[in-house]
Amino acid sequence: MMKKQPFNMLKIGVVGCAILVGVSAAVLPVTGSASAAAAEHITAVPMNAPLTAVPTSVTLNPQIKIKDEILTSSTENLKTNIKVPQLTGLLDTNYQDELNDILLSHANKDLAEWENEATEASADAKASGFEYRPYELTITYALKSDGTGNLAGVVSLEVTTYGATGGTGMPRVDTYNVLNAAQAQRVTLADLLGDNFKETVNAGVLAKINEKPEDYFKDDFKGISEEQDFFVDKGEVVVLFPKYSIAPGVMGTPGFNFSLPANLIVKPKPADSTQANPTVKLELQAADSFNNTDGIAMVPFRQVAEALGYKVKWNQDTRSAELNKGTQWTSVTVGKDAYFFARMAPVALGAAPVIQNETLYVPLKFVSDILHAEVKNGDTGVIHIEQK
Template sequence: MNKTTKNLFKMSAVGCAAIMGVSIASLPVHAMTPTAVVTNVSSTAQSTTPALTGVKIQEKVLSTSSKYLIADIKVPQLTGMLDKQYQDELNDIILSQAEKDLTQWEKDAAEMGHKAQAGKQDFHPCTLNITYELKSDGTGNPAGVISLKVITEGSEGGTSMPRIDTYNVNNAAEAQRVTLSDLLGANYKEKLDADILAEIKKDPDKYFLEEYKGTFVEQSFFIEKDDLVIVFPKYSIAPGYVGSPEFRFSLNHNSTDVAKLDLKKIASFTNKDGVLMLSLRDLANQLNYELKWNQATKTSELMKGAQWASVSINKDSYFIAKMAPKALGTAPVLQDNKTYVPVQFVTDILHIEVQSN
């Protein structure tokens, strides 16, 4: 098992709540607009070798012979990833977790059944359900990520406590786990936590405000179409009727600010190769991006909500959502203490249509 998949296993093993002896930890949060229901999705993988088709799921069904447990277990197994070794290891992680859950529930259900029989009490079998949702297949969102959501829900006959494990992977020739810092930048947490808190305060009767402690390193999330969705465990910050609270915001860079882009108000020059170079500071101001400059690395970061991009002086290597860098044929330059980027940065990295009039 390679290092990246070991890290993925760590992610899947934490972030839930204890279900009758099954090892589960708590999940954290994130977003701008909360929703109760999430639909299906797709996503696009950025890599040196583009994915021609989205990944698919082959379902593996697990069953039990225990008379004390009713199990309905459908385990997702990914097919079609560019990195076959990573795919096999990830599938093994997901299957192993389901098998571990089943074994634990069989053991605990049998103990409860024997105890009930010894006390001559009625006993109704426990239940264990495992389902999944492929939220993004690697062919349709700005971040280019495969997102898989696995829901494990066991019950002793009363209220159940679902565990939600999310798997987010860059579908590249050398696949790797995708984290929130990959998508939003290293300093995302403060703004993210504040955005979620603001949404919670809009409907305070729906949430346990005092239970909201902000996001965690191993925050559960998934990508669905153009949205980043952050998931909280059931009961963690809201009553049971809310389910597992979700907060979402758009990763789509085609915002309403596009129509306001006015090149006449942006400092520019044409370089010796005939490429129009634009002031990054002026671009950020017009499009309402926060711009940060790192003098040590001569790197600029642009941030707005979930949107994040990075450029470095004299490096034809542009990052968007910290995915695989993209070359534009022209590197950023420093002129008169201003960073200038080629006009292609606006169209190819920020995905904004440039209008000169």
């Protein structure tokens, strides 16, 4: 339960949540002899204290601007310092609007969950006769690249979510890397390092760990994932790992620097007109779904989501799954009848996600109401799903 591990919701499993991503080429040397010096260089973002946000409506270059969206708690049980970045100046305004929706949705979801947790903790403290000290939630950001300089066109944004109940917290770092073009695109590690980016990064990270094995949990490093978080900064890529994942907490959020070729140019990928807005059709047989005790149809989450073109990322710590397709994003949590997409407020669909026979199921209304696909029930129990 979240209550026993109040920071689980802030761990990166999937993706954290990085929905728009990218990476680099040769690990830079770490200078200094002490562990503290290593932490200063290796740790891309110091996480033991809240970060300072970019001031409201700062002009980052003649085109790109960021305006803070301030969120506050509706309960005195939770103190907040939440500044959600909202970008203007991207050439692709539709992509920009969707990205801003994602950023705001993430923050609203975190705020709602921490308000619930703080309210429960306050009630427990009162019932036990203890003094309750308000929980705290801080969300800050940093623009690492504004699309100018060594890697023209690549906008790189880092958002840090830090919750505190007292003692050491578990920050979550989400990164977003976008090619600022007429048709904006996600920038990936493959765009920056080539098709063998995993081998390149894994070898570089392992070499750095071997230099100072006492600073890391070497056995816990299993290689990077397809959705590894990173940001671009001054002609380098910094590949990030969650706090405690491969190093002690004193190392914060470990980051490994990779240099990029000085002449690297990330070019827009040509649009495939034959794949524009394809119609996706899926048929679920009667055996694929079931009705719960309230008669609500439950369908397999991953099977449906992947058939509709979404990438699925499971986080065992929070027992939640995230979906993303381009800039479209949403998530579901086992046991919580609360669903949302983009700017919409969480809605109840009558049933929470459940795991049955090692498969995650969600209400059929999730497909129609949240993913906006057309759903039709056949006479033989077959469910027809179509999305254009």
